[in-house]
Amino acid sequence: MKFLKAFSLFLVFCGSLFAQDKSPKYQIDFETFSLENGLKVILHQDTSDPVVAVALTAHVGSAREKEGKTGFAHLFEHLLFLESENLGKGGLDKLSARVGGSGANGSTSRDRTNYFQTVPDDALEKMIWAEAEKLGFFINTVTEPVLAKEKQVVKNEKRQRVDNRPYGHTMYVVDRNLYPEGHPYHWQVIGSLEDLQNATLQDVKDFYNHWYVPNNVILTISGNFEKEEAKEWVHKYFDEIERGPQIEEQEKQMVELDQTKKLYHEDNFAKLPELTLAWPSVYSYHEDSYALEILANYLADGKNAPLYKKLVEEKNLSGDVKMEDYTSELAGELLLQVRAYEGKDLDSVQQAIKETFSDFEKKGIPAKDLQRIKAGLETSFYQSISSVLGKGFQLAQYQIFANDPNYINKEVEKMLAVSADDVMRVYNKYIKGKNFVATSFVPKGQPELALENSEKAKVVEEKIVEGAEEEFDTSKQASYEKTPSSFDRSVEPPYHGKPELSIPEVWEANMPSGMKILGITNNEVPLVQFSLDIKGGQLLEEPSNAGVAHMLASLMTRGTQTKTPAELEEAIELLGASIYVRSGKEKMSIFGTTLAKNFPETMKLVKEILLEPRWDEKEFELLKQQTLSELQEEKGDPNAIAQNQFDKLIYGKDNILSYNELGTEETVEDMKLQDLKNYYEENLSPLNSSFLVAGAIEKDKVSDALKAISASWPPKSVDFPKVPDFQPPKESKVYFYDVPGAKQSVFMFGAPAVSATSKDFYPAEVMNYRLGGGSFASRLTQQLREGKGYTYGIRSRFEDRNYIGPFVISSGVRTNITYEAASLIKEILEKYPSTFTPEDLEVTKSYMIKSNARKFETLGAKLNMLSEISDYGYDYDYIKKQEAKVEDLSVMDIQELAKKYVNPERMYYLIVGDAKTQLERLKELGFGEPILLNPENENSQ
Template identity: 60%
Template sequence: MRSIFIPNAPAILLLIFLFISCSGTNDKEFKVDYEKFTLDNGLEVVFHKDTSDPVTAVALTFHVGSAREKEGKTGFAHLFEHLLFLESENLGKGGLDKMSSRIGGSGANGSTSRDRTNYFQTVPNDALEKMIWAEADKVGYFINTVTEAVVAKEKQVVKNEKRQGVDNRPYGHTNYVIDKNLYPEGHPYSWQVIGSLEDLQSATLEDVKEFYNRWYVPNNATLVIAGDFDSGQAREWVHKYFDDIPRGEEIEPLEVQYAQLEETKKLYYEDNFARLPELRMTWSGVENFHDDSYALQILTQLLSDGKKAPLNQVLIDEKQLTSNVSMYSRNSELAGEISIRVRANPDVDLDEVSAAIDEAFARFEEEGFNDSDLKRIKAGIETNFYNGLSSVLGKAFQLAQYNIFAGDPGFINEDIENTLAVTRSDIMRVYDEYIKGKNFVATSFVPLDSGELTLENSVAAEVTEEEIVMGREDEEFNLPDSSSYEKTPSSFDRSKEPPYGDSPELNIPEVWSTDLENEMAIFGIENNELPLVQFNLRIKGGLLAENPEKIGVANLVAELMPKGTADKTPQELEEAIDELGANINVYAGSQDITITGNTLSRNYEATIDLLEEIILEPRWDEKEFDLAKQRVLSQIAQQKGDPNSIASNEFDKLIYGEDHILSNNPLGTTESVETITIEDLKAFYEDYITPSLADFHIVGAVTQQEVVASLEELNTNWESSGAEIPEYETPEPVAESKVYFYDVPDAKQSVLNFGYLAMPETDPDYYPATVMNYILGGGGFASRLTQELREGKGYTYGIGSGFTGTTIAGAFRIRSGVRTNVTYESTQLVKDILEEYPSTFTDKDLETTKSFLLKSNARAFETYGAKLNLLQNMSAYGWSADYIKEREQLVKEMTKEQISELANKYADPDKMIYLVVGDADTQLDRLKDLGYGDPVLLN
């Protein structure tokens, strides 16, 4: 996820429950132990030991984000997040990215918020010294490697990220409009974390060096190491590699600066990509750890979450103005915001939405809430907290955040006390103080030529749109093959990479499995690290089992199943789940319907009781059916304006062909969804929601005996229908390449989807081909596609390739979003890379591939999700629990010649579909030069 910018990251909200007494129902304290020390240069270091897996997370966080920038020089914090990955004096070009591939790391990554920038990675624990060495190089031995050319190149990458995340997506400019109008000019939150294209372009090398020398100093940083490591040895390494780095100038904390709105502001914008009108209302809130922040978080959930919430009742259930309402309190270091977001149904006037919000507030004032509502919300927070602790990296994040913003990782105890002490009167008080009758910023983002849907008396928002200009000089740069610079003095030779430690052993979890009498298979892993249980029930079918004349039925079945049971109304079922601190969700995909569950282990049996009700006694509520159809129709409408969704849907049509069921969007079409009846759902349920097509996977603090006993009612009462999934003939492979174009007028990026229908995962060549693809496009920053299109040319923010088969043939696909004015150049470069790959794959490439794939297995089963994935592979493909060892042997024996043969066979540029979603006026004709004939315009 390299370089995700987080405009208003509510980082602390996820962290507020590190110690918790199970919502007051369990006296056993759950505790994350830590050790903290500070170097003479001011670097603060936090250790946390977790020996459950042979991995270690390293997180380096600087107390600098966009709030420390100068107005007119915005985006520097985020630009720096990018720059620190590129090169340092002792790691050389490619820096941590190249090392990450060799050591089997999760991928060096980072993120930027208003108030902090962090760098993080999880690695096998034999690479810990290497990581400490590399992180120290960022802090003390980096800036001399930055040149004008490096800055020019990375400007283009960041600008592509802004196009992808803001300019080329629906509602992308909303945060910009809100923050600019909520905060006064010059306030450090009045601009966006990613900055503006103009500020980025004008940044000079001297600006960059000044920013680094001011903020990237040890006394402005926290280093957290969490996982399986020797604390004494790690402390020695931290001193060795960081002690030489000098302290920077003292940094004074910024003062809290609230937004002060003297009047309500209403703004509108006609969005080129939006297909639904959206209203956001934003009030001034409070900073992190303010006494009122705890009550505000609970207040927003009471108002918006669930069937009982007044915003849900009025806007969704009663007036049917929208399918979704969200409300949240965001707390940053200097200020906060309280926001409501409503993406209304097609053609809904936002004045109606505003009036409905007022009505919901009035209902809340009149009816309030009860103690059971509070208990229900706290139970959900508890479970979510434990989920956040399932990885060592999650723990590292949390400890760093508390250390920086609360001044102490141990503040967590006081934080919990504040949360648990919130009373009903506190909640009503903060409602009166921050929302009722207070001024706010209202933004109406509506489709083009739909100004009549905006709030009355709104004024046009100021939004700068980038023009598409071919051959812009400010987008050109020339990176030399090498650069010279003066090396920073050190007390020892840092140029030598530290050695590995003792190789970790691969811990394959102990798996149990059994079959019930009703033909449902069960696969489980007992894991007692946390008081949690996660499970999923996968039922084969989904879109694959549908009537081609009524696409969308499976998705609506999934929408409706959790909306009440025979004995429980939708609200009663929802509250029963929430009171357990559980989650039960149902999803439909192309080849299955999946029911997922997550709960505290003490509530496991009660959660399974509710799961059984959902499966055996669906309510088929007519009102919920109508709401579900409207929700799906809104999703379909939104996808029509989103270039990435368009590309995904059109690519499936092209690779499968119109006669194959998988060429369809699982949501269906507007026309098909409108024709579906509730009887269609019942018929699908009777045929395809059946145990003979189902596999149950479970991981957590529960034994095999407990699981089997808990499923006895399903075993007895869920009978097999005997239904079988229809089989479709696999389409013929592409004989020759063809270019297709889908026009999105004035698109700021072109979305590329290149590939073909390849093979199922059960094919003997599937995993070898995946190995082949690592250096091509599957290895992130180790891959040629990323190195050449992003790092070499600055054409894109990200690009990758991969195979996606199941038991059915899936696609080989290359995906990217590229700068509009280099659409042809990017496509030609991808083609060139594919053509050259078989003959240019080197011994070094093979060594990197093997090193990553073998060493990364230490991380293979760390999280609950990873363990569930192991179980799903076993049930879907009939693999043994140690299939990963078979793959290890395959990797060890792989030769360079085999890679070349696989590349020629499975990455042939002349046997692919080339789909481009972008601006046809400027880009369509240029693609003729690829040599694949005239592009076919799809719309």
């Protein structure tokens, strides 16, 4: 994210993090005004990057619906992107691609729906023009076929997010029992499949005409623009849109439970039992919300948390605990969630929670913990408003729910004012002795793991029925009389100016140990992001010790020679910093964020983590159990199954790269602490390491802070295995993994393609933009989602690796059209080379070049640039060279690249779904008998 610019933020970070009783001085400047039709406009200028974010926020979410007609607000989030009178069908997506935008997107909550994107600053008038279409020139374009198709898209989204994943129905059960019938939060934002199917065109139009009116909407513009010019455009495009009916405010509707409710559900996908406890809480910006957030953080977050210590370390019941105060406009809920280990009785989990609460009642929250939590929450708050889009979101949120956009300058002060007494007070008020809802989600056939005296929850499960969905033809044009306007709105506004792309200047240094440093100095805010990358990762494992790199990375932050795990975590958080270690296919990284002034102290902790490991046997055994639990959990997740099986197909089951990065149950169970020590001693060397840094720090300061690491880290040579040149299969085959009762089929289609170091890699990415890399600008999305309603989302990509990585198409489609969707993808791939046109190339070039204006907005983006330079040997100005490559590409070049790297006759077609209903028809793809991959079928392959 890009952090805020003002020097006063330096006072906030450097002062209030360590003197919590002082009010922050930081202010975000903004201007508000309203049009005569009631539209509220908020402007915030930020000239640091050549980009501008435009967001339209409607004060309507699922809470404005009626039971039996749920899901309308979310349905509109989809419909409003499809067409308008003056942009035409798919016009906004086409416009976004041409101008280099981030892609038009939206989100729906219980209480609001927003529409947003970030674009190069020369396209601001175009975006204001396009957003005005949503309010004044949209509803006539919605036809019966359009509605029928979008119902299918939304229903696919529900299957993907809820019906086809472990624990997906949890919040449905919680909310139906926490909020009484008739309460606006009794149903889910996404609605029910039945309600969506029953929605009529008139229902939709009535909903739109009531809620999508200027006097119920906020327009936010944030970024690099001229205020007077922006105001002129807002008036031009929005003034003549008529005001709607008066919108009445909803009264707050906090709830109380007259009894505790216990419910259980046997989950088709869950492999582990999960307990969720929910207490009625407060609405957003309630005075108690700040203390409740700190309470939840203290009780459950991190190794110092009482619930972690009790359930994870002492009782050995779970590997993780989560707690959150989830607030909305009218009410809220305090949620505590524990995913227990396999076979654990959830009554024992609840008993451990009770014991933890009892201890807390005696001790309260220690002063040091209150201090570190405030430090972390404050940093998180500023990160949430660190991009121009983030600030735009928050300003609109405060306007709607606090009736005061200036709340953005008050919230940190309220959080910092929370005392230990406040934390205990809200615990007593909302948790101690209070009724709650408890849900036990247990694996199928294991109801005995649920809380005692739980009732069976009512969960609506969709039946898989072939041919159950209605047919529609979205190609038919809507017939309507255009809405009159004082000027011709079909004329697209011009660009204004030209964004100045400034590629960050990269500096480098070399330490005596052989460690290389790459950096970008950026003084917008007093923050630094860093990553110490050590080549190796999974590549240096053997199949017999698969997962050892992941285990080592996880253990490295669990204490050092002089600090216990809890002491290390506390030392990091008191600096207002974060440090993580992760291992991937090709490297291990120690990465994080810190205040610039605390960079030297943070590097001392990095040195301890890297060079003074604790090798704690107890933590190692705990980590093994947590990893085994993760592996068990993945067995029920269709998406995890698909990824694990796809890697085996791409790399061959004997290659280490085909293994789950967590390892296998056998290798993890057999692993000894000495295995981690051996990997550490043999493979972590400064000769193969790069320290990447971006932020408010100069080269010499970085080098000084890293001297101790370099001096204490002896260089050693590491032998890297030769990675085979992976090849596509000689002929395509269909592979199927059976998940009985799956509500979706998860697709991963692809083959080994090209290395990120190849001269073809970036041109191949360019080629893929119109195929499946460009979201709504891609053919896969346009045909499978927009044309057929088969899926919520589909994409294709080339995975960047130093070795030959795969081209992969991934999606989740509704179960009963599995064959049809697979067949259509195959057809699109077959036709893509011959049907790629000069117009396709023009759109692709425009996006690839113009989107570079957004490429370096955040510190994270700058660090990613350094990572690509370090990992793949790119030149410091590789962005400019990529632009030149794009300009030189011809239609014939794209066609040849497609033929070379995207061949539907030499691919693995992997499907994870319900074999009973879908397997047989897949023979019709023409690739022979589908091969079942479930473990019981392995010997027959």
